[in-house]
Amino acid sequence: MPSLIDIRRRIRSVKNTQQITKAMKMVSAAKLRRAQERVIAARPYSALLRQMLTDVAAAAAADERAGENPLLARRPVERILLVLVTGDKGLAGAFNTNLIKEAQRFFAERGTVSVTLELVGRKGRDFFRKRSTAISGEHIGLAAKVAYQDTAAIARKAIGMFREGQTDAVYLLYNEFKSVVSQKLTLTRVLPLEMPEQSEPADFILEQPAAEILSELLPRCVEMDFYRALLESAAAEHAARMTAMDAATSNAADMIERLTLYMNRVRQASITKEIIEVVSGAAAAE
Numbered sequence: 001m002p003s004l005i006d007i008r009r010r011i012r013s014v015k016n017t018q019q020i021t022k023a024m025k026m027v028s029a030a031k032l033r034r035a036q037e038r039v040i041a042a043r044p045y046s047a048l049l050r051q052m053l054t055d056v057a058a059a060a061a062a063d064e065r066a067g068e069n070p071l072l073a074r075r076p077v078e079r080i081l082l083v084l085v086t087g088d089k090g091l092a093g094a095f096n097t098n099l100i101k102e103a104q105r106f107f108a109e110r111g112t113v114s115v116t117l118e119l120v121g122r123k124g125r126d127f128f129r130k131r132s133t134a135i136s137g138e139h140i141g142l143a144a145k146v147a148y149q150d151t152a153a154i155a156r157k158a159i160g161m162f163r164e165g166q167t168d169a170v171y172l173l174y175n176e177f178k179s180v181v182s183q184k185l186t187l188t189r190v191l192p193l194e195m196p197e198q199s200e201p202a203d204f205i206l207e208q209p210a211a212e213i214l215s216e217l218l219p220r221c222v223e224m225d226f227y228r229a230l231l232e233s234a235a236a237e238h239a240a241r242m243t244a245m246d247a248a249t250s251n252a253a254d255m256i257e258r259l260t261l262y263m264n265r266v267r268q269a270s271i272t273k274e275i276i277e278v279v280s281g282a283a284a285a286e
Helices: 004-059 095-110 122-129 148-163 210-285
Strands: 079-085 114-120 135-139 169-179 182-191
Touching: 004 169, 004 210, 079 095, 079 122, 079 148, 079 210, 095 114, 095 122, 095 169, 095 182, 095 210, 114 122, 114 148, 122 135, 135 148, 148 169, 148 182, 148 210, 169 210, 182 210
Parallel strands: 079 114, 079 169, 114 135
Antiparallel strands: 169 182
C-alpha cells in the first residue's frame, strides 16, 4: 500500500497536469475563434470562384483551345502526387493519426501506381520520413499563420509537376472543419481539374476570349483549393485540440477525486491502527 506522502505527491502531479491541459484548452479556444472566422470568410469566395469557372467553361465550350489546356489533360494514371496536410503539434486526439492512416490506405488502394508525398505539417513529415516513401517536399510551420502566398507556392509547384508530366494526378488529403466536435476527413482530386457542367449559358459578355480567361482562372482555382485546405485544417486542428484538452482536464479532475478519496481511506486506516495499538498497549499495562 502506498504511503500518504506518495499519494499526496501523485495528487499534486495530477493537479499540475490539469493546469496545463486547462491552459492549452483556453489557448486553442482563442485560436479556434480566429481560424473559424477565416474559414467562414474564405468559403464564399471559393464558391463564387467555382461559379465563375462554371460560367467561363460554358462560354468556352465551343472553343477548341479551351480543351487543350494542360490542367485539363487526362492521362493514364501511373504517377500520383498526394499533398498530405497534418498538424505541427500533437495533443489533438486522433487528428493526425486519422490522416496518416488514410494516407497509408491511399497507398494500399493504388497498388502498383507510384505515389509521391508532398508533406505539409511536422507530424506527417516525421512519420513518413522514417519509412521508404517518396517525398517531393516538406513544409513546416504553415498552420501557425496560414498565408495565401505560402499555399500558392505549393499549388504552383504541383501545377508545374502536372504540366511537365512528372505526375498524372494531384490529390489533397486534409481534415475539413465542420464544428467544434466534428472534423471531416477529406480526400479530393485537384488535378486534372473536373470541368463543371453548365445547364444554361450565363447572360454576360466577355471582353477577352473565353479560352484565355479560362487559362488564367484554372490555376487560381487550384491555388484557392490549397489555401482553403490549409485554413480548414488549421481550424480543425484547434477544435480537435480544444476537445482533447477539455476531456483531459475532466479526466484529471476525476482522478484527483479518486486519489483524494483513497488518501482519506489510507489515513483513516492509519489512525485506526494507531488507536488500536494505544488501546492494546494500555490494556497490556494493566
